[in-house]
Amino acid sequence: MFDDRGEIDQHARFNRRALLLFAAQFGVASVLAGRLYQLQLVESAEYATLAEENRIKPEPVAPERGAILDRSGLPLAVNRPNYRIDIIREQTNSMEETIARLRRLMDLSDWELGRFEQKLRRKRAFETVTLKENLDWDAFARVNANAPALPGVYPSAGWVRDYPERDALAHVIGYVAAVTQREIDADPTSDPLLRLPDARIGKNGVERAVEDALRGSAGERRVEITAGGREIRELSRDPGRPGEELELTIDRGLQRYAMERVKGESAAVVLMDIQNGDLLAIASAPAFDPNKFVFGISHDDWNALRDDEYDPLRSKAVAGAYPPGSTFKMITAIAALHEGAITPNETIYCSGRMRLGDRFFHCWKRQGHGPMRLKTAIQKSCDVYFYEAAKRVGVRKLAEMAAAFGVGERPEIEIPNVKRGNLPTPEWMRAERGRGWSGGDTLNIGIGQGALLMTPLQMAVMTARLANRQWKVTPRLIRRRAGVLADEPRFEPLGVDTAHIDLTLDAMNAVSNEQGGTAFRSRIDDPVNQLAGKTGTAQVRRITEAERATGVRKNEDLPWRLRDHALFVAYAPLDKPRYAIAVVVEHGGSGSKAAAPVARDVLMRALWNGEPPLDAYPPGAPRREEEARRAERQAAQALWGADDLGRPLGAFEPTDG
């Protein structure tokens, strides 16, 4: 039963002991208060001195960012000293006076000063604020010499990224720029390097894709400093691990030439080695100067880039998707041969159009090509022949063969945002367009039109696999990493009868090297270095039956945006294929006129490893080439005198011997 007495005793004992316990706790609290009193009132002065005087401060040390070089070790992205002026407010006698004196020693625009004052308001008095970066050496030296008379002013030297090639490699290398808060938050390793005042991070291209390896890892130095942070001595230093040096497969000379060659156009050129997949040039014009982004691009410059109709910010070579047009016809041909749907000598009659159900599908040649065999159909780029071939093969087998040549597959290279284009299938049509597949869709795919889209990089890969005949060559952008050469690539077998491929390669030869071929005027007139290619002209607008009746409008009569894309794919030399190339000139008109000469000229530079002899050009072309060489030299001279970044420039080499 319940014992009231015991219960009351227990309650009383609890209260006694709880009071005792509180007394003990009060005693402990008194000791704590006493210690606080001792620290903050008795010994306060001593600790205040300790806090104000010499202190040990750990600082992260930024390792040097890995350089990016071309395939022969020429610099594409390097580091140069960045001279900057930092100010600690509480150490200056008067901020106005300090700024006034500094303005006598260095250039400081009102805009820069405004930005500095903005930053100053957000920071506390003892914190370091950067006044100006990227000073030239003379101004930096002047400030340095006057430093003793400028308390609180700290000139310091760091590193900054420099892109000596400027816009020639903007889309491939990308650029670094100031780290945003979002990037800091998203960083899983919370790298202290990202928090340094002059930190930069790769925003685009290789700089972004290989950011982790390029950045290296932070070191740490411990310094003894005075009250406001003036360094007394370094106690220890761990330099960190420098970023890895990258050697790209890009050939600087060829890249420069390709960019120069398509100057003024909105175009892309991809040059690739068909044996190992090395990307020798990835040109996308127009481009931009990545150096402008490193210190933050101005509003005007940014708006100009953004509003440019030619879209300089987009890498057309890897992220521009175009209908491949007639350059796709080799795939249709191989698929048809592979399936036994056509034989090489079978003739198909081209009347200028083909009827499917109640619709007509037109050949680009209105009056028709007459009887066509495989070789002549490719040579003359007859559309009706390939409508018929595609119809016989069917979309499934056609898409299967296209996939083997890399169509619809995203190339794995170290550039972010590489597009995969589009290889349409009935399932895709249902999911994306919400309609069933029609026979007309198959016909359109057969001549590389319709919803079929490829990037110039994919066109180069397709051509490389054709010329290689045996292996599924994949592109490669990095050749050497931290001094270690990449392994020789191993490719999967293409799995197509080489006899079928040889038939199409022979037809490509006819395109370029036989009278009547669509690219005969853009041949290479040299017995050992001939090229074989295929033109393409991709329609970007729909031609109505009404327009056909009154005559299709010519490209010259159309606004730029509605003109056809000009395409050309090729490989060379004919007998021992080594290079594959794809050229797209956006809204450039016909492939044979706008794209083929570009491909020929770039290929020749590669084949002769420098300036080719003028007599290797077909009639008419040498004059253009001579003019181009003269312009190149003038540009080199202009560059020499007009370097706005004030850096010493080496001699401009038009070619790399």
Add this chain to the structure above:
Amino acid sequence: MSMSILPAGGGRYYEAPELSLGAKLLRLNWLLVALIAATAGIGFLMLYSVAGGDLDPWARVQIVRFALGFGAMILIALIDLRLWRLMAGLIYALALGLLIAVELFGSIGGGAQRWLEIGPLRLQPSEFMKVALVLALAAYYHWLGPDRVNRPLWIAAPLILALTPAALVASQPDLGTALLLILGAGVVMFLAGVSWWFFSAVLLGAAAGGYAVAVSRGTDWQILKDYQYRRIETFLNPGADLRGAGYNIRQSEIAIGSGGLDGKGFLEGSQKSLLYLPEPHTDFIFASLAEEFGFRGGIGLLALYMVTLMVATASSFGIASSFGRLLVGGVLATFFFFFAINMAMVMGLAPVVGVPLPLVSFGGTSMMVILFGFGLALCAMVHRDDPMRRR
């Protein structure tokens, strides 16, 4: 509220009627609630300052956590105390189960196995055990009644309840928390009326154990981990290695000492902002506070803690049930050990053990545990007239 040591006469012990929600709210110790909120407010201020005058990354999260925990605290306080007594064993078993789970598959953090990750949640079961153990011991002594408290068998039972989780926590290895568990259990046993003789014997045993720990160093049967020895050494002579382990305490002392009487002003602590202070948002937040608000600020926070302790202790005197009284006593002891050990540590009076400053340091689990504990204490005060007679 009665400050008398002796309870009112036997007439107080009647069966309490079920309380309505309004009555419960009226009986809630609002002064204690206000003190808790004020302490947490100081925490928000300091976390804002430690982040360089920014709500992120700590203050905002802490405010949300406190709001959630505060709601939970009020909810816990309004639930019938009898229910908590009935669930005490279950809660203890659950906490013990989690501790064993952490032993089996906890994630490694800070050199010790302390966390259990369940989806997005990261639990530190050793923290929950602090409250669960107090709850279990209070329920145990309530069940035991006044007569059997000092019989050896009935002393052994609570020892097992306390030492099992303490051993598990110590093996993580987290000696600080293990010690806190044992100290908390000791206080509940003391308040329940366990004899002075028992405590004298334990103290003697602890002294002998400490000697053994010291002697075992470097031998095959070394009891503590090397880093724990180093911490003790650092504590005994922090000047020996200014750039190594002693650096933390030294920098903390410099921060506090340089604060002086008035401090350097809100947001102006240079030791903290120059990143000298280790963990300025968790274990060493008191150093930031003392640097920025000086002696007035430091002593103010200490006083706030002591007033909280005093108000709650005074309330515990009038609680009719043994369960309720011991619950309050145990929770307060845990709360006291938290802030006393933390402050002693940052002021160089105790070794660096990872004990946060309650309601102020950044940290989800410790915040939850303190608020759950206060919820239970408030619950005991709300139901102070219910003796919860044993049948």
